[in-house]
Amino acid sequence: MIPAAFPPWTRAETLGASVPEFAAFQDEPPQMSSGTVGKTGFLRLGFERRSGTTILANLERRAPYMVQRALHCDEQMPGLAYVFLITTTGCLLQGDRLALDVTLRPRAQAHITSQSATKIHAMDANYAAQSQTITLADDAYLEFLPDPVIPHRHSRFISDTQISIAPSATLLLSEIIQPGRKHHHPDECFGATVFSISTAAARPDGRPLFAEKLVIEPRRYVMRQTGVMDSFDVFANVILCAPKNKVERIHDRVLADVNRAEGMAFGACRLPNDAGLIFKVLGRETAQVKAKVREFWGVVRKEVVGAELPPPYLWR
Known part of the structure; x- marks a missing residue:
């Protein structure tokens, strides 16, 4: 542990x-x-519920990270605080270090997304790193659904997410990873040098729930093989931590399929220690993967809070 x-x-x-x-x-x-x-x-970012509405009660930032304000723009959940993460540089460069700390107090409800896709530029020295800490108190509800990550050729990126979640809280956390700028240059597709993502969750008393780590090193391991990416290009990893009774209802509604004709594969399985579900999607194009993640998001929201999704924005 790093001292406070x-x-x-x-x-x-x-x-x-x-x-x-x-x-x-x-x-x-x-x-x-x-x-x-x-x-x-x-x-x-610190969210609190006051008078039936969640507000952004605590905001501290250091450039290039920033947030302007919390919006209440979801007609289906008017008390939901909606926040866009902004990086003033517009991309990640070698030597960049980003740290995000999100806390939801009891019964707070928030949706966090990004301004656009996260682009990780080519590197010839060092790497870019991202640290995320998410803390959810009793009955808190967080949708953390950023836009995709696009690792450019020769990029190096490491991310670590640590989650502390109360048994009655709900977290929907999505990561969509593109293969690079595959329509820009043939070598861009799976051209990153190393891409490492780890996620771990625990209860507030420190009891561990699960841990997962994904390491992509295209120069060392062939990506176009069965059990890795095969013929697919885009990968989504969606983690749902929620109370067991709600997880079971969601699991019953989520299908699994491998459809090579449409270039899609998806399915969900249970996380250990009754922590929730993990939903994975493979596709050939980003739009179809995002659509499948949105379907899962819609099921989660309906079962957990009883609300429908808002219409998708025209630019998404």
């Missing part, structure tokens, strides 16, 4: 220094060293 007195981005800095897949990328960028101002973004 240390800057929040220190955890993001230590991520790549402590895992073997990043041992070869500890050199510093010649432009700006990692850990300098402008490359260490920090965002702390």
Whole structure:
């Protein structure tokens, strides 16, 4: 554990220094060293429920991370706080360190998404790192559904998400990973050097629920093989942590299928320790994967809070 007195981005800095897949990328960028101002973004969001509405009660930020304000734009859930994550740089560069801390107090309800896809640029030194901490109190409800991540050719990225969730709370967390700019250049498709994502969850008393780690190293392991990506290009990993009775109802409504003609494969399975479900989607195009994730999101929202999804925005 990192002492609380240390800057929040220190955890993001230590991520790549402590895992073997990043041992070869500890050199510093010649432009700006990692850990300098402008490359260490920090965002702390604290949501509270007041008078039937969730508000953004606590906001701390350091560029390039920022949030402007919480909106209440969902007609199906008028008390839901809707927040867009913004990075003023518009992309991740070598040496960048981002730290996100999200806390929902009892009965708070929030939806967090991003301004656009997260683009990870090509790198010839060091790497980019992201640390996320999510804490949900009793009966809290969080939809964390950012736009896809696009790792460019020769990019290096590590992300770690730590979740603390009360038994009565609900978290829907989605990650959609594209193969790169596959229509830009043939070498862009699965051209990243290393892409590492880990997620772990525990109860507020520290009891562990589950942990998952995904490491993609296209130069070392063939992506076009059965059991990896095969003929698919886009991957979605959706984690649902929710009370057991709601999880069972959701699981009964979620189908599983492999349809090579349409270029889709998807299915859900239970997480250990009655933590919830994990829903995975493979597709050839981003739009079809996002549509399947939206279907799952709609089932979750209906079963957990009894509300429908809002109409999709025209630009999404």
